[in-house]
Each structure stands twice: as C-alpha cells, then as structure tokens.
Amino acid sequence: MLTLKKKIETIVAELTLRYDSLRKIWQYSDSQPTEITLAAALVILYPIATYLELGYSPIMQLMAPIAGLYQLYCVSGKCLSCRVRASFVTFSFYLLAGVMYLYCGLLFQGPSYWGWILLAVSSFGSLKRIKKEELHRKNG
Amino acid sequence: MDNTTQIVLAIVTLLGSAGIWKYAEARLRVKAELKKEEKSESDTILYRDDLRRRVEDMDNALKEAHKELLELTQKVAKLETENSFLRREIDILKSK
Numbered sequence: 001m002l003t004l005k006k007k008i009e010t011i012v013a014e015l016t017l018r019y020d021s022l023r024k025i026w027q028y029s030d031s032q033p034t035e036i037t038l039a040a041a042l043v044i045l046y047p048i049a050t051y052l053e054l055g056y057s058p059i060m061q062l063m064a065p066i067a068g069l070y071q072l073y074c075v076s077g078k079c080l081s082c083r084v085r086a087s088f089v090t091f092s093f094y095l096l097a098g099v100m101y102l103y104c105g106l107l108f109q110g111p112s113y114w115g116w117i118l119l120a121v122s123s124f125g126s127l128k129r130i131k132k133e134e135l136h137r138k139n140g
Numbered sequence: 141m142d143n144t145t146q147i148v149l150a151i152v153t154l155l156g157s158a159g160i161w162k163y164a165e166a167r168l169r170v171k172a173e174l175k176k177e178e179k180s181e182s183d184t185i186l187y188r189d190d191l192r193r194r195v196e197d198m199d200n201a202l203k204e205a206h207k208e209l210l211e212l213t214q215k216v217a218k219l220e221t222e223n224s225f226l227r228r229e230i231d232i233l234k235s236k
Binding site: 054055057058059060088091092095096099100103104124127128131132135136 | 141143145146147149150152153154156157158160161164165168169172173175176
C-alpha cells in the first residue's frame, strides 16, 4: 500500500514537472516557426476553406491573405513591434473565422471545425510570446 | 450571409479581439514591471551586502593598522631612549 502511494506520488511529481516544462516552453519558446505556419495557413488555407464552407466573403477571403503576407513580411524583417501588430491581425482573423462558423452554425457540426479555435488560441499564444519578448528587451 | 452581417460580425470580432488583447497586454506589462522591481530590489540587497562586507574588511584593516602603529610607537620610544644613552656615552668618551 505504501509503495503504491509512493509510486503515485512519484508519477504526480513527474507529471507536474512535465506540465511546468510544457508551460514554460509555450510561454517563452521561439515563436517564428509558429508565426510562419499561421501566416501560411492564413494565405492559403483560410480563403479556400472559408470560401468552400461559408461562401463568398470579401473581408475574409481578400483581407486574410494580405494579413498573412504582412505577417510573413514582419517575421522576415525581425522587427518585434511589427510582429506584434501582424500577430494581432492574424489572431483577429482566426477569431473572426471562429465567430463566422459559430454564426453559421457550423462550429458544432463536427470537431474538425474546432480547428479555427485552435488556430485562434495558437495565434494568441504566439502574440503573447512576442509581446513578452518585447517587454523583456525593453526592461533588460 | 449578407454583406452587412459580415461587416457587423467583423467589427464585433475586431473589437472583441482588441479588448482581449488590451487586457492580456496590460497583465503582461504589470507582470514585467513586478519582475523588474523584484530584480532591482535583489540588486539593492546584493549591493548592501557587498557594502557591509567591505565595511567589515575596512574595520579589520583599521584595527590591524592601529596595532602596528602602537608597536611602531613603542619601538621608536625604545630607540629614542637607547639613542640618548649612546649620545651621553659618546659625550663622556669625548670629554676624556
């Protein structure tokens, strides 16, 4: 009984350690690859998917690729404030997709539609990471 | 979905995301400020400890110097006495 309790405690401690490690990686790791992926999805996937599933929407299908390209431009330029702006725009677009799908009643028709929420969360995490980096560089 | 709905939804989402971001940004700023203050406080503590150590070192050095000065004063007094005796002896020898 005692060994089982000890084993459970060890497993819980290990899992807590792993969780903390994941949290730190999520908060502080380099976010350029995520930004590039999100931007590429915004340029390629976003207009096609929204056009096929929601129909023609100029705000989403014309503006989103521009926002994605702007994000790619900012990542390549290594300017932090530019990246913050671009990430905010990207986050807004992914959130807009989520809202549009919710409005059209598609969001809860299948789990694959929750991907938009996942992308919104991912872009928000990326946005927070860049802002943290900016503040860290400012404060020294 | 008509254009008006799309525009309204886009504006609402934009405002919502701006609100979420403003809140998150403010929290990040506060956290960064707190971290900065903690860091500066720890720097001050380190500086104070360093000063305390230096004061202790200087106090020890001063005590040592006092001790050496006392010894030197004693030696000088001894030499002065010896010197005066020797002078007197020289005088006696010269007068002979």
